[in-house]
Amino acid sequence: MSTEPEPAEDAVDAEPGTPDAAAEDGAPEREGAQEAASAEGEGAQAESGQLSETEAELLAQRLERERIERRKAERQGPIESGAKLSGKAAELLAAVRAVESGEKPARTVFSEPDRAPRRPAPEPVRRPQPVSAEAAGPPAAPPAEAVRAVRAVLAEGGAPEALAPQVAAVLGEGAEEMLRADPWQLLRVTGVRPEQADGFARALLGPECGPDDERRGRAVTVWLLEQAALAGHTALEMPALTAALAQRGVPDADSAVQNALAEGEALVFQDALDEPGTQPAETAEEDADRPVRVLVGLERYALAxxxxxxxxxxxxxxxxxxxxxxxxxxxxxxxxxxxxxxxxxxxxxxxxxxxxxxxxxxxxxxxxxxxxxxxxxxxxxxxxxxxxxxxxxxxxxxxxxxxxxxxxxxxxxxxxxxxxxxxxxxxxxxxxxxxxxxxxxxxxxxxxxxxxxxxxxxxxxxxxxxxxxxxxxxxxxxxxxxxxxxxxxxxxxxxxPDPGPLGELVSGIGVGELNQVEAPGKEIVIVPVRDAGEAVHRTVQLVADSVPRAIGVPAEETQVITPGHGGAAGTRALNAALKERLNPGPGRFGGFDPGDRIVYSPAPGRALPGRVVRADAEGLHLSCAGEAVVVPKERVESCVRHGWALTAHQAVGGRWPAVVVVLPGDAAQVLSRPWVYTAFGRAERHLSVVHGVEQALPRAVSEVPAKPRTxxxxxxxxxxxxxxx
Missing domain, CATH: 3.40.50.300 (P-loop containing nucleotide triphosphate hydrolases)
Known part of the structure; x- marks a missing residue:
């Protein structure tokens, strides 16, 4: 039995040289990646034609990237004299030219104008109306005919027909012809793995399909770079990438990378390495002799x-x-x-x-x-x-x-x-x-x-x-x-320093020491358990009874944190048990009832804790940080989870009066010093640790730092x- 880490935390713990291995760890369902793609691809639109925060953010990012590209293009072009000046320098140049041309006398040009009063900082915009999470705007939903055509190709290749809308949206116009010409394009859809794309290609191409197919090598190269990005890397060193391609059955890994570069699907970089104690190179000859590392990455992250x-x-x-x-x-x-x-x-x-x-x-x-x-x-x-x-x-x-x-x-x-x-x-x-x-x-x-x-x-x-x-x-x-x-x-x-016993405990973890801390006010309580089933039982008991009675913190102000979503003591199991105790109900609205604690993910990497208010024809009505949010029915499954129990990544940036950290025995493999520091540091007044990992906890604190990222x-x-x- 193993705890299923959420994709984000799995990404943090990934080794830099083995991107595919990092993807394997979080691969059983690739649930988080699918949620991210759904949130990113669908966007949001507010009622009465106003953009929601999520869609507005995506639009702003696109416009900002266009602005960045324009600025880079301008830097590469010829520079007109004075064209790049701004502010005082531009004003001075204009004044000099005006005097030289005789347009204005010098005494009037260089006189200091009256300063305009500084305007005060404006109040932030408050929007009382509900924000709709309904999908609209870019990217638009694919046409029904395109979805039907893609569905037919998927059925012919033995792939799940439910993927048709997502495939049509990702591949765009001509998705059907693109799939027939290159079945491995299916790998561009989040959640699809190379072995699944291989089966699809064999069904469509028959004897023509083989592991040495140039199209396969190119697609797997891009897929591995995407997995590396999920693991936190902005690029991969060439040896790591070619080794991962070999593990995926690509016979000529070097050619696969070169084909991806030739098609513009990836970029290559040569970064000089400065050896310790050496001075930067001063001549071209010295620069040519310096060691370099060759990196390959996706354009979006290279540009960023x-x-x-x-x-x-x-x-x-x-x-x-x-x-x-x-x-x-x-x-x-x-x-x-x-x-x-x-x-x-x-x-x-x-x-x-x-x-x-x-x-x-x-x-x-x-x-x-x-x-x-x-x-x-x-x-x-x-x-x-x-x-x-x-x-x-x-x-x-x-x-x-x-x-x-x-x-x-x-x-x-x-x-x-x-x-x-x-x-x-x-x-x-x-x-x-x-x-x-x-x-x-x-x-x-x-x-x-x-x-x-x-x-x-x-x-x-x-x-x-x-x-x-x-x-x-x-x-x-x-x-x-x-x-x-x-x-x-x-x-x-x-x-x-952070005060009290909790501050002392967390400060020690930060330097690699899990110290015994005196906690006379029961600020820290360790609850040993034998297995995951007992961990779930004791967690519910702590949240619903022990912490409110002994510490005075009600259940709604206590947050449970666990390493992953899956497993016998992951967020799914814990949330089911906590809902049954704290807010029982039939889950009539996509598994949710009014009063349920939830976490809403409007975009990748963002988690907004909140509560369910009601549900109607518009969708699921939530209250997140005092803001009303409406999630359409079709997006509830991918964007909303129960929130009595969160992962550490979902809890980053938040603090609660009481926190219960659940560490079942099968969580030992995903623990690290940053994970423990983050989880324990979310508590303000009280921390309970449901402890089933024995010596794995102090070992993680002292010996397992953050995995490096390239x-x-x-x-x-x-x-x-x-x-x-």
Whole structure:
């Protein structure tokens, strides 16, 4: 018996050299990947013709990528004199030309105009109406005739006909002819595996089908790169890719990769490797002798990583806008406590600053945001999810019970990028702000991070704040960790420890030690169990009875966290048992009843805890972080789960008064130090550990760090930004 890890956590634990092995671990149902594809492919549309947050986010991402590509094309073209200047430099050039041409006298051209008063930071947009998750807009549903044609081809090849709508949507116009010409195109559909595509190809092609088919090698190459992205890699080293192709029965792995490159389905990179203790090459001859690593990756992640490097270099190399005098910034820093003052001083003179620390360290970005508003900056903070957003907004209110502008300037990253939250964008398409603090920065993948940096106007400041010990992002990349290692900008480490026995326990886990901690107030309780069945029984007992009675935390404020969705003590089994005890019902609405705790996934990598309100002809009505959401009936199965029990990745960014972490015996293989740190760190007042893994828990904490991810960001940054020493 083995715990079935969710795809996101399986991706985190994947080995960099064996992408296919990582995919195998989470392969039995590939449920999470199918949910991600469904959410990403369907989008959402609000009632009365308004875009939902999810669809608006997808639209904003597409527009932003187009803007990035235009900027890259402009850099490669000829530069007209003065064409790339902006701001004061452009104004000065225009003034000089006006004087030279005699159009204006010098005394009038260079006179200082009256300054316009700074506009205050706008209030965030609040939308009281329900947001519909109904599929609409791009990508549009495929035509019925196309679906029927694809269904006929699938039936002929022995593939499930239920895949027809998804295949038609993924392959687009001419999907039927494309499948007949190249049956392995079926691998482009999420959840389809090479052996399944091979069977489909044999049924369609007959004797012509063989393992050495060029079409098969090309398709399997792309599939392996997609699996690597699910495992967190933005690219794969060539030896790892060819070895994985050989494991998949591709006779000539090198030719398969070359064919994929020739067709433009993948890109190849040669990144120079600097040996320890060597200096950067100064001549072409020296550069030619340097060792290189050859990487292969998908274009979307290559573009995102290159755009991210460009955006970060622009922030590091530019001079921030002079909002407030140096004396004003110094007074604000002196008024703050400890490392909060260091953070304010670093932000005063740098475009990019990293801030690290645990949950208690959030007080320092809060102090920075209040100081920035006091200096007249348009400052905003963005958290990974609505729970983190609301907690940070409440933290900002503490010195100001009435709230104030700082408390109103908090959004989610997704809402900020889509325009559903935040200050909106200016005429140039940049975010209308001077300072952005991104909380939960380890959760930024390369695509989201690229959109954030490219969306910042010239002269803006960016602070990335987070706990480097938590699980990394669901999407590919390790942006925060790469930046910490690159040391290209100031790094401020918080000296504010998390308080109490829970803070002591989690701090020890962060350095690889599982310490015995005195907990006189029953802050930490260990509940040993023999098997998964007993683990489920004791978990229900803790949530429904023991924790409310002994700790005073009601069941609705207690969160269960377990390593995976499947298995005898995964989220499915635990949620079924908890529903039966806490909110029994027939599950008339797709398995849900009013009052059920749920987690709604509107897009890949996003999990919004909430509750079921009701169901009607429109769909399932939810309340998520105070916002009404309507999920159409056809999307409920793929986007909504019960939420009494979550995985650690779903719980990242959230905190609950009480947490019950369930570790059945079959969870030992998926435990790591970041997983334990993340799960244990979600508790504010009380932590119960249902413990069935024996010595696997201390061994995971001391010996199993985060699995490495292959990324190109450090190499891309090196020639653009010098290390900060």
């Amino acid at each position: 990583e290159e755009s991210l490097a460009d955006g970060l270099a622009r922030l590091v190399n530019s001079v921030p806008k002079q909002d407030g005098s140096g004396a004003d910034w110094e007074r604000a820093a002196a008024a703050a406590e400890g490392s909060a003052g260091e953070l304010i001083r670093a932000v005063a003179s740098h475009g990019l600053v990293l801030h690290t620390g645990g949950d208690a360290s959030l007080a320092e970005p809060a102090a920075l945001l209040r100081a920035a508003h006091g200096l007249g900056l348009r400052a905003w903070a963005a958290a990974h999810g609505p729970i983190g957003r609301d907690r940070f907004a409440a933290l900002l209110c503490r010195p100001e019970p009435a709230g104030g502008p700082a408390a109103a300037s908090v959004a989610t990253v997704a809402g900020l990028l889509s325009g559903a939250e935040g200050p909106g964008r200016d005429a140039d398409g940049s975010l209308d702000l001077d300072l952005l603090v991104v909380l939960d920065a380890p959760q930024l993948d390369v695509e989201a991070a690229a959109l954030v940096t490219e969306s910042l106007p010239d002269g803006a400041r960016l602070v990335l704040a987070g706990d480097p010990n938590v699980l990394w992002s669901v999407g590919p990349g390790r942006v925060f960790a790469d930046l910490l290692a690159a040391r290209i900008c100031p790094q401020v480490a918080s000296r504010r 990324t190109r960001l450090p190499v891309l940054l090196a020639p653009q930004v010098p290390a900060a020493g």
